[in-house]
Amino acid sequence: MTTNAQAAICRGHEQPFTIEQVELADLAPDELLVRVVACGICHTDLAVRDEQLPVPLPVVLGHEGAGIVEAIGSAVTAAKPGDRVVMSFNSCGDCPSCAIDAPTYCYNFFPHNWSGKRADGSPTMTLAGEPMNANFFGQSSFATHAIAHQRNVVKVPDSAADIPLERLAPIGCGLMTGAGAVLRSMEVRAGLPIAVFGAGTVGIAAIMAAKIAGANPIIAVDVNDGRLALAKELGATHAFNAKDDAPGKIRELCPQGLGYVFDTTGINSVIEDAWGLLAPKGICGIVGASDPSAMLKFNESQFMGGGRTVMGILGGDSDVGPFLCELIEHHLAGRFPYEKLIRTFPFEQINEAIAASESGEVVKPVLVIGKE
Numbered sequence: 571m572t573t574n575a576q577a578a579i580c581r582g583h584e585q586p587f588t589i590e591q592v593e594l595a596d597l598a599p600d601e602l603l604v605r606v607v608a609c610g611i612c613h614t615d616l617a618v619r620d621e622q623l624p625v626p627l628p629v630v631l632g633h634e635g636a637g638i639v640e641a642i643g644s645a646v647t648a649a650k651p652g653d654r655v656v657m658s659f660n661s662c663g664d665c666p667s668c669a670i671d672a673p674t675y676c677y678n679f680f681p682h683n684w685s686g687k688r689a690d691g692s693p694t695m696t697l698a699g700e701p702m703n704a705n706f707f708g709q710s711s712f713a714t715h716a717i718a719h720q721r722n723v724v725k726v727p728d729s730a731a732d733i734p735l736e737r738l739a740p741i742g743c744g745l746m747t748g749a750g751a752v753l754r755s756m757e758v759r760a761g762l763p764i765a766v767f768g769a770g771t772v773g774i775a776a777i778m779a780a781k782i783a784g785a786n787p788i789i790a791v792d793v794n795d796g797r798l799a800l801a802k803e804l805g806a807t808h809a810f811n812a813k814d815d816a817p818g819k820i821r822e823l824c825p826q827g828l829g830y831v832f833d834t835t836g837i838n839s840v841i842e843d844a845w846g847l848l849a850p851k852g853i854c855g856i857v858g859a860s861d862p863s864a865m866l867k868f869n870e871s872q873f874m875g876g877g878r879t880v881m882g883i884l885g886g887d888s889d890v891g892p893f894l895c896e897l898i899e900h901h902l903a904g905r906f907p908y909e910k911l912i913r914t915f916p917f918e919q920i921n922e923a924i925a926a927s928e929s930g931e932v933v934k935p936v937l938v939i940g941k942e
């Protein structure tokens with residue numbers, strides 16, 4: 571049975587999002603119908619709006635959804651009707667990356683997350699009888715209801731029964747990426763220095779995770795002093811404004827170089843400067859969305875001679891279910907206090923929430939779409 575829903579339609583940079591009546595398709599055997607309670611807004615939604623990523627417009631975005639399962643397809647085992655769930659990215663389950671539990675590098679990532687349709691080409695949503703691009707990250711959660719998949723839904727553990735879904739929603743993207751980059755991709759070692767460039771959701775998640783890993787010192791770099799103050803509150807031992815010779819100050823603090831640098835800005839010059847701060851065996855992790863034509867330059871002998879690594883990172887190498895539950899446990903234990911990044915907005919104020927994110931006023935806006 572098709573489902574009527576209200577969804578925020580994105581038609582590009584020039585127009586505000588508008589909430590309109592849509593229809594969701596019948597569920598496939600491996601799909602779930604989720605009544606969305608809340609959804610975080612991420613920089614990646616805005617990168618799609620601005621056509622920096624190859625997702626077709628118009629589209630229903632939103633990829634940090636949480637809600638309550640209303641119905642499931644015949645092959646679903648991840649959750650049952652009535653379960654509280656968070657949604658993350660989707661993957662095929664059938665490629666060499668999925669085979670080693672590295673679904674963020676799924677060979678079929680595009681058709682399952684960014685094509686605007688299911689991987690088989692069928693639409694999950696229609697608007698006035700015409701197919702509407704959706705299935706964004708296997709969910710499109712800027713809507714009252716979303717079609718999610720067996721592979722991108724995580725049942726909220728019973729231990730987190732008291733944590734509201736509006737707080738759990740954003741855990742499946744930027745927070746997972748920053749924390750996973752430190753704990754899983756780079757496997758940051760205790761006692762080694764790390765610098766994080768960009769103290770937004772991803773950067774601050776990395777800083778909280780660096781504290782969990784025991785890195786020292788933990789250096790935050792941003793152009794926004796408010797965000798630097800927040801980074802210090804949440805685990806950074808030092809904070810430097812990028813406008814004020816941050817690389818020079820880091821060299822003074824750590825003359826032997828850094829074990830890890832982590833870039834969330836996607837700015838070439840920032841990444842190249844950060845790479846230049848690495849100690850032997852140092853790792854430079856990169857996650858920021860950048861100009862698709864951008865090329866990076868590194869000195870070859872420094873690269874090879876010091877055994878340095880440049881690492882592209884997607885989704886913090888998360889294996890979805892187990893890692894999200896691990897982060898929820900860190901949150902419950904007070905080691906991952908990401909609630910300090912969140913401000914909630916009613917669904918109708920989606921454009922105001924986006925503006926607050928873009929001005930830097932709010933680190934993690936979360937839309938409250940329905941009641942729990």
Ligand SMILES: NC(=O)c1ccc[n+]([C@@H]2O[C@H](COP(=O)([O-])OP(=O)(O)OC[C@H]3O[C@@H](n4cnc5c(N)ncnc54)[C@H](O)[C@@H]3O)[C@@H](O)[C@H]2O)c1
Pocket residue numbers: 612613614617743744747767768769770771772773791792793794797812834835836837840856857858859860883884885886930933
């Ligand atoms: N690779 C992935 O899997 C993945 C996942 C989620 C997000 N992302 C991307 O990661 C990036 C960060 O996401 P976010 O949600 O934290 O974004 P954000 O905009 O909240 O954070 C970026 C931060 O960089 C700061 N900044 C800007 N210029 C700077 C400079 N020159 N030096 C230092 N800091 C500077 C900004 O002030 C801001 O605080 C985005 O590009 C997003 O699209 C990637």
Ligand SMILES: [Zn+2]
Pocket residue numbers: 661662663664665666667668673675676677678679
């Ligand atoms: Zn795959």
Ligand SMILES: [Zn+2]
Pocket residue numbers: 612613614615633743744
């Ligand atoms: Zn995201």
